[in-house]
Amino acid sequence: MITINHLYKSFNGHNVLEDISVVFEPGKTNLIIGQSGSGKTVLLKSIVGLHDIDSGEIWYEDKLFNKLDFTSKKEIRKEMGMLFQGSALFDSLTVEQNVIFPLEMFTDKTPEEKIDRVNFCLNRVNIKNANKLFPAELSGGMRKRVAIARAISLNPKYLFCDEPNSGLDPITAILIDALIKELTEEYSMTTIVNTHDMNSVMEIGEKIIFISEGVKCWEGNKNEILNSDCEKLNDFVFANSLAKKLRASK
């Protein structure tokens, strides 16, 4: 479980996040939604410690993450997996070397055990016969799946996904969403997904928070999102003309 209390973050005096408080539960896909530039990525990067926050608390279970020293943070980070918007695979390494990297860095497994684990993770994300390929030789969807395989290679307790569907076609996007949801339930991970894709929201949104201009405006789930009283959320959810027509016909 990850708990955020009264989180504030600013850049050069400009407030990007204001008074964000939320609880992200394990075994659920927790979504952070909002328009581009609303502060979703800053929030996610603050939660994982890539940005230092101005004030507030970030709790990983009973550990106050933002007050830990570098070494203690590293211990928690070994329990994190993250899928970046652009996949962030290491260009100079093959698919197999990318997935094996965390295992080589943090485990004492034998080479055979490591390869078994790599193959298991790649199979789990439906990547076959691509061990020796380089990231540049993969499609966007494959890169995302390899990045997920790398993220889960150490059996993380926490999975973070920043715009996992960006640049993907709707069918591949739904496959990636389904994979994230399956893995979350299978390993009881606390998963946080940043997205502005309404398909993702309706597919996997077990817990959703909506952020607008750095402020949390709404919290709920995919069943509640269509009946919200939050005007800003409704503007976001019913942004396209088809959705507007559907809303008017309700």
Add this chain to the structure above:
Amino acid sequence: MIKFLTQIGRYFMLLGKVFSIPEKPSVYYKQTMREFVFLGLNSIGIITIISFFMGAVVTLQTAYNTENPIYPAYLIGLGCRDSMILEFSSTVAALILAGKVGSNISSEIGTMRVTEQIDALEIMGVNSASYLILPKIIATVIFNPFLTLISIIVGIFGGWMACVGLGVATSEDYIYGIQYAFIPYYITYSLIKTVFFAFIISSVSAFQGYYVVGGSLEVGRASTKAVVYSSVLILLFNVLLTQLLLS
């Protein structure tokens, strides 16, 4: 001025992160071996070509400036030898490596920064600064002295080829010249300079790449800055080290 001091401070803070205890020495060892190939072995070609022609040109210029019969012919070989050892194979080769290796390091790390690969390392709990930069520093500091030695040998050979090939002096005079009044300490001086220059090239270039913010345009700018700052620092340290080591 404050910006300049801030940058100096960030540079030394980065070095502090770089020289921390590695998470897994075996992984760092593999990475260092890879850097020996990319930054060291792959530089032998350009160093060989440049040194050969530098040696040839220095020989010809020395020959044309010592045409007066008052100067003994062996001065041509001596001039080439000392020029290569004292200056060309350390300083000029370092300036060339600042262009080749420095821009390579800066653009590689800069691209990793803007494509979030460095963030991915940090999320895993890896000390990204140490993992990415320490092997490069080790590789260049250890390998560049070998490049300097290669440069000295090839440069003197290039001088001999020009000397004999173009008939500016006899082979015997040239070989006598390169043996005449040889001071072995000059080699030590050259290698000490090379170690400093290698550290400057790898650390300054890595610093420029590591803190890139933006996209491909900024990566390009960082590479340019890496080459310019490394070159200026090499020239500055050349003066300081020469004063310290030869005075």
